[in-house]
Amino acid sequence: MYLVGAGPGDPDLITVRGADVLRRADVVVYDRLSAEALLALAPPGAERISVGKTPGHASAAQADINALLVDKGKAGLEVVRLKGGDPFVFARGGEEAAALRDAGVPFEVVPGITSAIAVPAYAGVPVTHRGVSTSFTVVTGHEAPWAAEETDWEGVARVGGTIVVLMGAATRGAIAERLIAGGMAPDTPVASVQWGTRAEQRTVRTTLAGLGAAPVEAPATIVIGAVAAIDLAWFERRPLFGKRVVVTRARHQASDLVHALRGLGAETVEVPAIEIGEPADGGAALQAAAANVGQFDWVVFTSVNAVGRFVPLLRDARALGGVQIAAIGPGTADALAGFNLVPDLVPEQFVAESLLGAFPAGTGRVLLPRAAVARDVLPEGLTAKGWHVDVVEAYRTIAGDVAPDVLAAARAADAITFTSSSTVTRYLEVAGRDAVPPVVVCIGPITAQTARDNGLTVDAEAEEHSIPGLVDTVVRLMSHD
Numbered sequence: 001m002y003l004v005g006a007g008p009g010d011p012d013l014i015t016v017r018g019a020d021v022l023r024r025a026d027v028v029v030y031d032r033l034s035a036e037a038l039l040a041l042a043p044p045g046a047e048r049i050s051v052g053k054t055p056g057h058a059s060a061a062q063a064d065i066n067a068l069l070v071d072k073g074k075a076g077l078e079v080v081r082l083k084g085g086d087p088f089v090f091a092r093g094g095e096e097a098a099a100l101r102d103a104g105v106p107f108e109v110v111p112g113i114t115s116a117i118a119v120p121a122y123a124g125v126p127v128t129h130r131g132v133s134t135s136f137t138v139v140t141g142h143e144a145p146w147a148a149e150e151t152d153w154e155g156v157a158r159v160g161g162t163i164v165v166l167m168g169a170a171t172r173g174a175i176a177e178r179l180i181a182g183g184m185a186p187d188t189p190v191a192s193v194q195w196g197t198r199a200e201q202r203t204v205r206t207t208l209a210g211l212g213a214a215p216v217e218a219p220a221t222i223v224i225g226a227v228a229a230i231d232l233a234w235f236e237r238r239p240l241f242g243k244r245v246v247v248t249r250a251r252h253q254a255s256d257l258v259h260a261l262r263g264l265g266a267e268t269v270e271v272p273a274i275e276i277g278e279p280a281d282g283g284a285a286l287q288a289a290a291a292n293v294g295q296f297d298w299v300v301f302t303s304v305n306a307v308g309r310f311v312p313l314l315r316d317a318r319a320l321g322g323v324q325i326a327a328i329g330p331g332t333a334d335a336l337a338g339f340n341l342v343p344d345l346v347p348e349q350f351v352a353e354s355l356l357g358a359f360p361a362g363t364g365r366v367l368l369p370r371a372a373v374a375r376d377v378l379p380e381g382l383t384a385k386g387w388h389v390d391v392v393e394a395y396r397t398i399a400g401d402v403a404p405d406v407l408a409a410a411r412a413a414d415a416i417t418f419t420s421s422s423t424v425t426r427y428l429e430v431a432g433r434d435a436v437p438p439v440v441v442c443i444g445p446i447t448a449q450t451a452r453d454n455g456l457t458v459d460a461e462a463e464e465h466s467i468p469g470l471v472d473t474v475v476r477l478m479s480h481d
């Protein structure tokens, strides 16, 4: 049994240990505020139990949660109890640990990054600062289940330093009055951060006197004190902050694009429009082509997938010794570099037409391992140049299923990126036209044409037809300034 802190919201803010135990969980018991994206880390077959408490019934529910944890723990399952922030900071992890101890269920506590520190940090407010504040006090503004006695707010006011209030959105006016009554100046700076570390993060700056009337909604972390006047904002200033972008690629391929967009502040919705499957013949033709690769003059790779499927089938790399290699673009060339292969030809523009233009005329044999549904431009053009072309099916693209919550997130997104014609058609197949966000960005002219042919309005094509080029284009279209 693991009591795990999930961090304040950004799923990357879980600890390495927390992610590790989550990946091996049989059962995950989670709260409403813990990042649901983290649940995806658990094995697909793991049981996921939500114990989101209904307000006002916290105590009854807590007894049930304790009993549930004891039950699952006694059954010998790997149980992860996932809690927002840190499990022992206003999260009742202590009560759960005590129930486990009393029932003789062994447990481990995996601390988490508490919102009390991380949320101000994401808003650019340091909770301590040299010459400004030498302490910070973390207090709950919602006393019901916590306090054995009422909080001495006047006493808190006298401590000095920074005051961080959790669960204080509803009671903020009364808290401010009592802190002022305790001697704090009415113009003491306040920074309130809602949905910190998430795409919805919003910071409201006010003063103690203005706090009651300021637009503050839960969940908010309220920072009171001189540090709240410091503004080192970075998270909300990133170019794609607050933008939600749909990414359509085979799941195992999406990560470069997703990382780049998230690094710029976007929230990404990954719609696995394409799954990569075995060729119809189970790969027999590809295997045969690999065994006889020495008989070809050229091998032309038009996708990362083709490289990943074909090259590992070579028994001896020297079989490629007399064979020239072409790659359609830098992504494909990178995939080849992963096998220590340097292409002889990469066209300036990463489209079939450009590859054809750069390809020499000749009478020998060209091997073209690719997807079953790819366009015929390339084999036809190469044939016209005199080559004998063998098209061999390297993989098949299959429409994957999309979970309803992913679809809902896609519908509410600001933009979508398409990285190939097949992502366009598959996306429309699996998600439908009404799940296409207002801004459509395509990796290149062919993809854009496919989008237009399918009735979509294309806002931009990437100038450089590559993932970094696509990302630059999204930034150009979507950034705030």
Ligand code: SAH
Residues within 6 Å of the ligand: 007, 008, 009, 033, 083, 084, 085, 086, 087, 088, 089, 090, 091, 113, 114, 115, 116, 119, 165, 166, 167, 168, 193, 194, 195, 196, 197, 198, 218, 219, 220, 221, 222
């Ligand atoms: N154990 C948690 C705190 C649970 S109490 C932790 O260590 O962070 C829940 C309160 O935490 C909320 O009412 C709010 O005050 C604060 N909080 C949690 N997540 C937050 C977020 N993303 N942004 C702002 N405040 C948050």
